[in-house]
Amino acid sequence: SALALDDQVISLNSFSKYFNMTGWRLGWMVVPEALVPAIERLAQNLYICPSTVAQQAALACFEPESLRVFEARRAEFQVRRDTFIPALQAIGLSVPVMPDGAFYAWADCTQACARLGVKDSWDFAFEVMRRAHVAITPGRDFGQADTARFVRFSTASSMQTLQTSVERLRQLLA
Template identity: 50%
Template sequence: MVMPALAARVDAIEPFYVMELMKEAHALERAGRDIIHMSVGQPDFTAPPSVVEAAVAAMQSGRTQYTAALGIEPLRAAIARFYRDTQQLEIDPSRVIVTAGASAALLLACTALVDRDDEVLMPDPCYPCNRHFVTAADGHPVMIPSGPAERFQLTAAQVEQHWGPHTRGVLLASPSNPTGTSIEPAELARLVDVVRRHGGFTVVDEIYQGLSYEAHPVSALTLGEDIVTVNSFSKYFNMTGWRLGWLVVPPQFVPVFEKLAQNLFICASALAQYAALACFEPATLAIFETRRREFQRRRDYIVPALRELGFGVPVVPDGAFYVYADCREVPHTAHGDSAALTRAILHDAGVGLVPGMDFGTASPQSYLRLSYATAYEKIEEAVARIGKLFGTA
């Protein structure tokens, strides 16, 4: 039987290696191994009881049918109030678009803004799916090497230098996956000015902004209504599997995004939307803040611990729950080859990490990503296991 040919874009989208490593780790667990998972970016915390109770109440009351494509109005209003209460930003709820996770939000943004063969600038390293969203829209992601000197983020000077005749805009994340670093507000303002001068778009993924540790987070929305931001209930709100996110878009874009959402997704999960309303209750927000401080405690332990093990941490992460660690000087035969090193650490120490190859092509063999979104005691045990493997314990 001759199978029909697949679309050419499929070949341009690489596997998500973190998920492949997860499969390998689960196979070891099924064989009886104890594995400490520090690979997938998923909080070990789950939705608080009030959120679960709100979901049950929605189910029992029959709120399980389609909602409006833009999301239920009470949730859009609650998100707008959240910006007002946390950042003193007045956002019209009509600009808020509730989506089936941040992934759907990014897909909508790329579908709306990227034409065939348009180039979109982004830092290298960055979240791998970002470049694949651009590819899926028939655009071309342009990865710009951004190292420790740039905090692993794009700068205004880099955007100016790399803007070409086919460049359409920039796709940023602050704080970033895999580095946990943010773009400093003044630099972001300069960057946005460069994009505006060229008539381009700026999309900023802010899904980790609630998990900021060094300073009060500042949304890119403070820079004007022409910015598109992406956010999510997955990270700060601990609702990864509920698949719920949102966009804030310019007022003129709302009808376009609504049309696309109607056709591509119909709507986000009704149950998840009604449950998420409970996220904004004062008692629930207090739980999230306690958990944020726990993530910071873990970061404050793991960064010096990694340095003691021989890893380089050239930029201390100020948000999210990741460390992007330089492995070139670690006391192991696989140092300088993060793919081989993470496999050795998984099989010989029982700790799951992610090699840099997932996040770009700028020195990926030199870096690995560690997620500290797991219990403090497990992080301590992981450090002990790696220290024993390296002979430093």
């Protein structure tokens, strides 16, 4: 548990992200014992009880066979990341922080914008979709602080799709 590392940790997680149960709206918290009564009072007034089906599905996630499936899936996502990120960097899209825990990559498109003659990530994402038929998300969708120079890529697609996308980007930026 996270509390084994520090007795002041508050950790929130969801089955949606952690176990690929998108839309189930089920999660958990790890909190110091002293906070449990206050959090219980708050939760009783904010959340409706999840369905029995959702609770049973969540419990099944911790079965050994399920954990093996999730570990295999995690390993596959790591292979995609470890292949895709260097490929992006090779075509001039720097990734300042290696993703670790999600299947998204935050890439600096400053050089690529200059190559295409566009002003920011919004225009870059538009041109990439229009000319290379690759969907990426402009950084400004995720805030305001220095996001005009970043785009977000997803590595959730198949390895073939990722390779095709990089090749299309390479041709566009050549």
